[in-house]
Amino acid sequence: MPTLFEPTHAGDLKLANRIVMAPLTRNRSPKAIPPDIAQTYYAQRASAGLLITEATAISHQGQGYSDVPGLYGTEQLDSWKKVTQAVHGRGGKIVVQLWHVGRVSHNDLQPDGGKPVAPSAVTAKTKTVLIKDGVPAFVDTSEPRALDAVELPGIVHAYQAAARNAVETAGFDGVEIHGANGYLLDQFLKDGSNQRTDDYGGSIENRARLLLEATRAVADAIGGGKTGIRLSPVTPANDAKDSDPQPLFDYVIKQLATLNLAYIHIIEGATGGPRVIDDRPFDYAALKAAYRSAGGKGAWMVNNGYDKALAEKAVADGADLVAFGRPYIANPDLVERLKANAPFNTPDKTTFYGGREKGYTDYPMLSN
Structure with a gap:
C-alpha cells in the first residue's frame, strides 16, 4: 500500500514524496517582482515532494492584488530563476501557478486604471487587497x-x-493552471458569473471552452507531463457558483483526460473552509472515476484542510498527492514534522499578507 512519504511521480515530475505545498498568496512582490527573500522562503520548504508557487499573473491585466508576482517581465523571470535555482539546490521540485484573476481585481491594479475583465459585466461580491505605504487593506473589487x-x-x-x-527562462519544473476559486477560467466555467450568449457562454461545452483552450495551449508549449491544473467545483470563494456543478466538472475532467497532464489538483469543498458544503453536494469519487474512465493518467491531488491522518487515509484510498496550505506558512519543514509527529509552529496571521522576513522566513525548524 502506498504511503505519504514514499517517492512517486506526476507526469514528467519525479517527486521525493506525496506531500505538496499548495499555492499561498503572500503579497511580498512589489512591482510584481519576487523579492530576494523568496529564494529563502521556497528553499526552506524544498523537502516537499512538490512546491506550487503563490499564484502568479500571466499579464498585467491578470493582476488582482497588490504586490503579487508576475511572469510577463524580464525582471520577474530573472527573480523567479533565482528561486528555482535555490529550490533545485536543495533537491526540490517547483512549479509556478499561472493566474489571471479576471473580475477579482481593482481599477488601481489594471493597466492605465482600466476596468478588470470578466466573461460578463457582473461585479464579484468579494474583496481584493491593496497595499499603500506598506499597509494592506481589503477593498471591494471594481466593476468589470x-x-x-x-x-x-x-x-x-x-x-x-x-x-x-x-520553464524555458525561469527554470520551473512545470506549471499549474489556476482554474479554480472564482478567477477568470472558473468565471467562464460557472453560470453564476458567465452570462454570455456567444460560443463561450450558455452550454457546458461553451463555458468550458476557454479553460480547455488555455490548457491545450500550455500543454502544447511545454508538454502535458509538465502541466497541472487546479479546479474547485463548489468553493464559494470570490463569489463563484454554478447551478449544477457535477455535470459541468464531469465534462471538464473528461476533456482534460485526453491531454496527458501531470496532475489534477482538486479543492474539496470551500477553500480554507468546510470540506462539505450543505447546499452544494458534490461527488469527488465520481469525478475521479470519470477522469480515469476517460483515460486520464495524471496524478490525482487532493486539497483542503488535510492533516496527517486525513492525508494518510486519502493516499490509502487512492489519492496520489495531498496538498497542504496554511500549515506550510509557519512550518517550512512540514514533511519532517509530519514524519516525526512533531508539534506545529503557530502562524502569525498578521503577517500573512505583505511585509518582509517577519512571518515569512523566520519560523523555526525542528533542527534549529
Missing part, C-alpha cells in the same frame, strides 16, 4: 467589463507564453 470574443485568443496566448517563459 465583459471580454469581447476577439480578445480571448490573446488571453490563451498569454497563458501559453507565461508557461513557456516559466
